[in-house]
Amino acid sequence: MDKKTILTMVLAGFLGLAQAQNNSTIAEHVKSATAISKVLGDGRKVATVILEYDAPISNRSLSPDSYEVEGKEVVGIYSNRTPETAANGTDGPYVVIEVKAEVDLDARPAPPTEAEMQEKKERDRMQGGPGLRAGWSTGGSDEYPGNAVVLQKKEIRTRTGKVYRADGNPIVTTVETCPVADRFTQEEFVSPYTGQTLPYNIFLPENYDPGKKYPLVLFIHDAGVASGPVKQPLYQGNGATSWAEPEAQARHECIVVAPEYPVITVDDNWNYSHHLDTTIALLKELQSRYSIDSKRIYTTGQSMGCMSSIVLMLKEPELFAGALLVAGKWKPELMGPLDRQNIWIISCEGDSSSNTLQGEAVAIWRQQGSDVSEATWEMTQTREELSEQADKMRAEGNHLLxxxxxxxxxxxxxxxxxxxxxxxxxxxxxHR
Structure with missing residues (x-):
């Protein structure tokens, strides 16, 4: 995580603390409590909580069980002179609590409430049958919270020896930051076809220069957050934020765009909504506002977003230079023309619908004379090991994978x- 970014955002959060305190609980001697989260593949998760005290805290007085964070595993506690993580603690007014934040491959969305079940029944009734339909909303109720509740379990001491006892009162975070997601800004685009508004998130490189040309990555979310808050595509997983991470930007500076669709854009009956035409219009409008390399516009998406990307490529075969298609599908016999485009498909073997139908599309491409690189990866490998596997596939030189x-x-x-x-x-x- 970029320490400069975290420090800036935490300090900015402290400046706005007075307003936040009206709705939160701050324990005695604690001036502020900040939750810093990061976005992983299965969504935003709090990784660090920083407590600002009214006096420097003795690092020696802290132990691994000085605090608990509700629902999270604490992996490190220390004090610091600045509100940021460090390799070693030092006396200072900030207590840094690091918690375990990693991908849970078995993560599932929260079960629907009774009210949500009733909404679903009503939607199915109005649609004329069960299941998702293009043009309808799912409710966008998936949540990826960025707050935390801390409990002090043991007494701690200031550098001068004053004792701050554990009083049992919860310390509720008053500031939430998510360094990469917070770099996106939120805008709206009015469809030239329907007049409806499409909200979207956009990321510009830190040192954006209108005199340079930048590639653009379009990320399309899945159905789980359709009609959710505009920032939800930034929190539901790292399909948008992974391109904006400091390390990724250091290798490939790019603009990232992540719309928040108010409805299902495609369904399993191969229907799609007018919002995909609006997306094409949005991309063309962005090219008139920003310095975008028209030969390096890319699309990616998961599930509904993958299917939407396929439709966009079929509708506009000259628009995208490449696509990363994740956990989606389309009618295989309609995907034949896509063998002329640059595509990397990723599916889980346990996702029989995506894996089977995408496999049938690949078979069609091969029948048409195209070479396709194909491999199976162990999904529990480290990020570095997966990258090595990817490099092996790249080395084969095929434009379909x-x-x-x-x-x-x-x-x-x-x-x-x-x-x-x-x-x-x-x-x-x-490149196109």
């Missing part, structure tokens, strides 16, 4: 697929 992840399930595909350097490198190598 299909990766099967062992086991897994539909959602687990995007828990793994994004942020793999070898795949990112491949995508940015593609």
């Amino acid at each position: 299909f990766t099967h992840l062992t086991g897994g399930n539909h959602r687990a595909t995007w828990f793994v697929a994004y942020g793999i350097e070898g795949i990112q490198d491949w995508l940015f190598e593609q």
